[in-house]
Amino acid sequence: MVGITSYGGYIPRYRLNRMLVVQNMAWYFPVIMAVAQGEKAVANWDEDAISMAVAAAYDCMNGKDRKALDGVYLASTTQPFADRLNAGIVATALNVPENGTVNADFAACTKAGTTAAIAALEAIESGQRDNVLVVAADQRGTKMATMYEMFFGDGAAALSFGKDDVIAEFKGSYSINVDFVDHYKGCGEDFDYGWEERWVRDIGYGKVIPEAIAGFLNKTGMKIEDFSKVIYPCYFGGTHRGIAKKLGLDPAKVQDNMHAVCGDTGTAHPFVMLVAALEEANPGDKLLVASFGQGCDVMAFEVTEKIKNLSDRIGIKGSLANRADLDSYQKFAKFRDLIVADLGIRGEANPNSSLTALYRNRKMLYGLVGAKCNKCGTPQYPSMPICVNPDCGNSKDFEDYEFSDKPANVLMFTGDMLSASVNPPAIYGLVGFEGGGRAFVDFTDCDLNAVKVGMPARMSFRRRNKDKERGFTGYFWKAVPQVEG
Amino acid sequence: MASGIKDKVVILGMGCTKFGERWNDGAEELMVEAFDEAMEDAGIEKKDIDAAWLGTCFDEVDVGKSALPASITLRLPNIPVTRVENFCASGTEAFRGAVYAVASGAADIAMAIGVEKLKDIGYGGLPEFSSGMGILPALYFPNATAPGCFAMLATGYAAKYGLDIQEVKKAMAHVSMKSHANGVLNPKAHLRRAVTEEQVLNAPTIAFPLGLFDCCGVSDGSACAIVTTPEIAKSLGKKDLVSVKALQLSLSSGTEMAYSNWDGAHFVTTSKASKMAYAEAGVTNPREEISMMEVHDCFSITELVTMEDLHISERGQAPKDVMDGFYDSDGQVPCQIDGGLKCFGHPIGASGLRMLYEMYLQLYGRAGDRQLKDPVLGLTHNLGGFPMMNVCSIGIVGKYGA
Numbered sequence: 046m047v048g049i050t051s052y053g054g055y056i057p058r059y060r061l062n063r064m065l066v067v068q069n070m071a072w073y074f075p076v077i078m079a080v081a082q083g084e085k086a087v088a089n090w091d092e093d094a095i096s097m098a099v100a101a102a103y104d105c106m107n108g109k110d111r112k113a114l115d116g117v118y119l120a121s122t123t124q125p126f127a128d129r130l131n132a133g134i135v136a137t138a139l140n141v142p143e144n145g146t147v148n149a150d151f152a153a154c155t156k157a158g159t160t161a162a163i164a165a166l167e168a169i170e171s172g173q174r175d176n177v178l179v180v181a182a183d184q185r186g187t188k189m190a191t192m193y194e195m196f197f198g199d200g201a202a203a204l205s206f207g208k209d210d211v212i213a214e215f216k217g218s219y220s221i222n223v224d225f226v227d228h229y230k231g232c233g234e235d236f237d238y239g240w241e242e243r244w245v246r247d248i249g250y251g252k253v254i255p256e257a258i259a260g261f262l263n264k265t266g267m268k269i270e271d272f273s274k275v276i277y278p279c280y281f282g283g284t285h286r287g288i289a290k291k292l293g294l295d296p297a298k299v300q301d302n303m304h305a306v307c308g309d310t311g312t313a314h315p316f317v318m319l320v321a322a323l324e325e326a327n328p329g330d331k332l333l334v335a336s337f338g339q340g341c342d343v344m345a346f347e348v349t350e351k352i353k354n355l356s357d358r359i360g361i362k363g364s365l366a367n368r369a370d371l372d373s374y375q376k377f378a379k380f381r382d383l384i385v386a387d388l389g390i391r392g393e394a395n396p397n398s399s400l401t402a403l404y405r406n407r408k409m410l411y412g413l414v415g416a417k418c419n420k421c422g423t424p425q426y427p428s429m430p431i432c433v434n435p436d437c438g439n440s441k442d443f444e445d446y447e448f449s450d451k452p453a454n455v456l457m458f459t460g461d462m463l464s465a466s467v468n469p470p471a472i473y474g475l476v477g478f479e480g481g482g483r484a485f486v487d488f489t490d491c492d493l494n495a496v497k498v499g500m501p502a503r504m505s506f507r508r509r510n511k512d513k514e515r516g517f518t519g520y521f522w523k524a525v526p527q528v529e530g
Numbered sequence: 531m532a533s534g535i536k537d538k539v540v541i542l543g544m545g546c547t548k549f550g551e552r553w554n555d556g557a558e559e560l561m562v563e564a565f566d567e568a569m570e571d572a573g574i575e576k577k578d579i580d581a582a583w584l585g586t587c588f589d590e591v592d593v594g595k596s597a598l599p600a601s602i603t604l605r606l607p608n609i610p611v612t613r614v615e616n617f618c619a620s621g622t623e624a625f626r627g628a629v630y631a632v633a634s635g636a637a638d639i640a641m642a643i644g645v646e647k648l649k650d651i652g653y654g655g656l657p658e659f660s661s662g663m664g665i666l667p668a669l670y671f672p673n674a675t676a677p678g679c680f681a682m683l684a685t686g687y688a689a690k691y692g693l694d695i696q697e698v699k700k701a702m703a704h705v706s707m708k709s710h711a712n713g714v715l716n717p718k719a720h721l722r723r724a725v726t727e728e729q730v731l732n733a734p735t736i737a738f739p740l741g742l743f744d745c746c747g748v749s750d751g752s753a754c755a756i757v758t759t760p761e762i763a764k765s766l767g768k769k770d771l772v773s774v775k776a777l778q779l780s781l782s783s784g785t786e787m788a789y790s791n792w793d794g795a796h797f798v799t800t801s802k803a804s805k806m807a808y809a810e811a812g813v814t815n816p817r818e819e820i821s822m823m824e825v826h827d828c829f830s831i832t833e834l835v836t837m838e839d840l841h842i843s844e845r846g847q848a849p850k851d852v853m854d855g856f857y858d859s860d861g862q863v864p865c866q867i868d869g870g871l872k873c874f875g876h877p878i879g880a881s882g883l884r885m886l887y888e889m890y891l892q893l894y895g896r897a898g899d900r901q902l903k904d905p906v907l908g909l910t911h912n913l914g915g916f917p918m919m920n921v922c923s924i925g926i927v928g929k930y931g932a
Binding site (some may be wrong): 068390391396398402406423426427433434459466471473475477483484487492499509 | 584651652653654655658660661665666668669670671672673674675677678679681682683685686688689708735736737739783785787788789790794838905917918919
């Protein structure tokens, strides 16, 4: 049996109430009021497609052996690097073996996630791969006072595929490909360029998705009534409902498009919605998932008994519950670099990142891999040639020790107004890990007033810097104080 | 067991510039000002100096690398000059180099000069240090500044002793208030305005929980010391000699930041360096024997915690001693009698030597309105880096033979 072996989700903590956009920008383009229901998920200033992908991937691999992965696929239209394997950054952050794996980016189209999933499943079915992790993430830039600003949210979801412990069996797929350009983004551009909505609704979503699903049913002989949930993205609410009608679907069987709770997460959205469906699914349920973007991929899964054995995870449900209001539109605009605020001369420093040092220390920096001393047992970060325990002195016998998934607690902290920061005060401090080891790190996703010594914290892979001069994006781990317990 | 430095070297002369925003002076003018005062005080000529040490820290945005800036500026006669940098201990390191040179017999007369021209960077606070922290740390160290790192110590200290952060802040406020009161009396201090504890507590936050007045100033300045043997000093007619009793240094070995045994409420290095210094100076009860101190009050919390690591206040008792006025100018061990970093600011390479300058003046009875009654031993302390990773230097100077 081949299929989904695990799932994970990540929706960023900050949510922007769409009425805030309206209050600030409707003077410029009043039409945005029409879709101002609910809130959209907003990546923190230090998040991007890769960092969110890593969060979803860790969630997915919770209770699973990351070392058993032999492929990591990243699907996104907003990968930070045009030439450097973005999936490779995710794989390094997951500390996946470097040898014997096939990692790949699936890019340039919002249906890239499902296409990557089909590729993974075909590789596994053919016997070429055993366990492939497919992560989809998007953090799309939008201009102020646009419908895209209203519709789009940020997020990621991950699915692992394999043969063992399958929680949802793969029941086939069907794709149609058509160069339908509802929007495009030229190389190096920050924003999408979109065509008239009425056309996108009627000839795009409203036509392509039903045609693809019909093609799938025709190919497999399955019937639409067989499915307990049908999952397809479409941020136009009326069109989303219209597609169900066209398919003859009971509205209760249509997976919510999540406009009100997080917005359309682009490439991630079919996965985000599928994970949300899996979280509610029971053994025997059949799920049909479709994507949209220069065509449509349709995939079917049947949930197995094994889903009950899956360990607890944050998922989409947990991510949605872990929310905080981003109560300022200006802050949102600054996080997305849409407005210019002065960082001061202190913020001008921009040394390049040493690629040799990064290569040598890639496990340490991206994987948060330290060492455990085999003489005295002390976990330590960073890994150094000589054990940190002054009573030990071992300089030979260490093993890799992953801190990325170790719970931590806050030992000391500050909120620094002098530091050049996009979101002052810069909060940072020393955290201690359960089981030993500590790290001096930036904190994120927290409010200074809520941080206390002794508070639990989790490590989170974040964008460290975006070097606009050289086009480089750097990453490292930060601590997220677990403010709500 | 090493015999130590006690009474092997004496200070022949010292000089110190006025510290402040010296907009019209560069490091060159500052060095000459300190050097000239020291030379006049020592009563020697340039040709009498056998070797010299220069302490600077932010050379990238200041004088540049090597000791050439000192050698060229002071037109030293092609003698050995060495530049040392060890964070905030740089000035004391320069002094240590000169003292060790004399003690070893390699030099009869040696000079230490420290300088930092900080007000040429265009913004407040110390220079941003991302380009100076090292290639690998630049890839993962947090977006930290000096006030932020020391501010963390306040949260660690409060947690360790179960104190509300406001209680710690009150003691910190007294620390700053006391130093400002001292600085008023010092014509060479940068900040010469008294502040109340209330003003300190109500100041805008720089890095939680540190407010503006919990942070020392940023200034330009230079200080200089000329050292020699007691015999040579006497032969030059110097009387009532001030000798070096101890010079110790302790550096973190990475345990605070990476090993799970540090409480986040004390300085591992200061605790060790001070013990070594007391042993070297023959001090057995520092609370009773040390007459006065100039400690590294880069931030009020640093001074507060340092009182415990110098083994003068008991663990957890520094706030009480501070509030009791133990370290005030009329207390038992006056601390920052010259106004401290708080009022002098912290031109890094100069600071350690500036502290020694005050001890020297006090021991000679030349401290004017600030003069303490019959001091015998003075302690200086520098703490460079961050609470979880630092360089600590301790100096003890006193009356020769005492």
